[in-house]
Each structure stands twice: as C-alpha cells, then as structure tokens.
Amino acid sequence: GAVVSQHPSRVICKSGTSVKIECRSLDFQATTMFWYRQFPKQSLMLMATSNEGSKATYEQGVEKDKFLINHASLTLSTLTVTSAHPEDSSFYICSARQQVPEAFFGQGTRLTVV
C-alpha cells in the first residue's frame, strides 16, 4: 500500500510556542490530505481537509487561526499548532488519498504542551 510519513512522532513544547507537524506521501501524489485529532481511547475527529494549492476546509468548531494547514505540494501538507496550550495536547494523525478509495494514514504525532 501507499506510504504516508508523519513527522515528528513525538513533540513536547512550552505553552505559547508553535509546533509544526509534517505529513508526506512518499510514493504517490495526494491531491487531498486530511488532519485528524484523537483523544485517548476515542475515535478520530476530522479537523480539516487540505487540498493542494488551495485553502484548507475546516470542520465546524476547529479554529483555523490556531491550526494552520498548508498543502504546498502534492506530497506535503503541514499542520502548525500556533500558541499552543496544554489543552492542545493530543494525538494528531494525517491521512492522504490517491486515486483509490481508501485513505492511508501517517504514524501520528503525540503533542504534549507543558
């Protein structure tokens, strides 16, 4: 299957700083990438859909100014958590689709804000 690489896998940052998470499709071009947030022992919550070369589409309740998404190329999307606070601590997962119906997921990023 297609490979999606997410980096970093873990990050600890201080409250008030910004953190960037990268999501790369390694062996295919992804016109659409998705960013999810997962709370402990819960399902995935879609945060936003990222299309290459255009603005991301955010789900209701997700602050676009806090969670900046950039999809600059067909193989790279980034999520920047700006002015992070402890309540932003979570597991963030990206996924990407090519021309097949299923999506492929990155390894996830565990963000801890202290």
Added chain:
Amino acid sequence: AQSVAQPEDQVNVAEGNPLTVKCTYSVSGNPYLFWYVQYPNRGLQFLLKYITGDNLVKGSYGFEAEFNKSQTSFHLKKPSALVSDSALYFCAVRGTNDYKLSFGAGTTVTVRA
C-alpha cells in the same frame, strides 16, 4: 449524513478462537466501507475495504469482512485469532461521492494466550 456504529467497546477472545468485530453503518447511496487497525501510539493501518462486488472481502493478516446490505453491516472476522491481533479496530464509511470518512468509536480487541 453518514455514520458508523461499533456496538462493542471491547472484544476478548482466546488465541486460536474466531474473532468477530461488529460494525453497522448509515450512508446515503452506496457505501465504501473500510476496516483499519491501530496499535498504541501509531497511525491507522488499512486492513480491507468493500467497494463493490463480492460481499465477502479478504484483507491483510487473515482478516475478512462480510458486507450485508439489508442489515447495513460490515463485520470484521478472523477464523483463528493471534495474540498479536490485540489492538484497536476502526470501521469507517463514506459515500461513493463523498471524500470524508466517518469512523466508528473503535473496538479494543484483546486476544489472550
């Protein structure tokens, strides 16, 4: 609107016994159905999908799932479970014209030796 229900939070089975993880769905039109597995602190790993055709779908690691349109179900099965199958399993659905996936709440499978 589309949704997925996984009625069991946890499934416990002994190694070597059959494993079933239940999933029902709701979607407008024809569904694309998926099963994913997640190990601790990892992303989701694709197991199998139903798009069209045979109702019984075979996937990775000996897993299979049966699509039942009348019952709107897509249960995941494995004839003989392994301890290494212990993980969190997600069922997901989207309509054929939708781009967003909807996930179930997840089912934690524990296979005891």
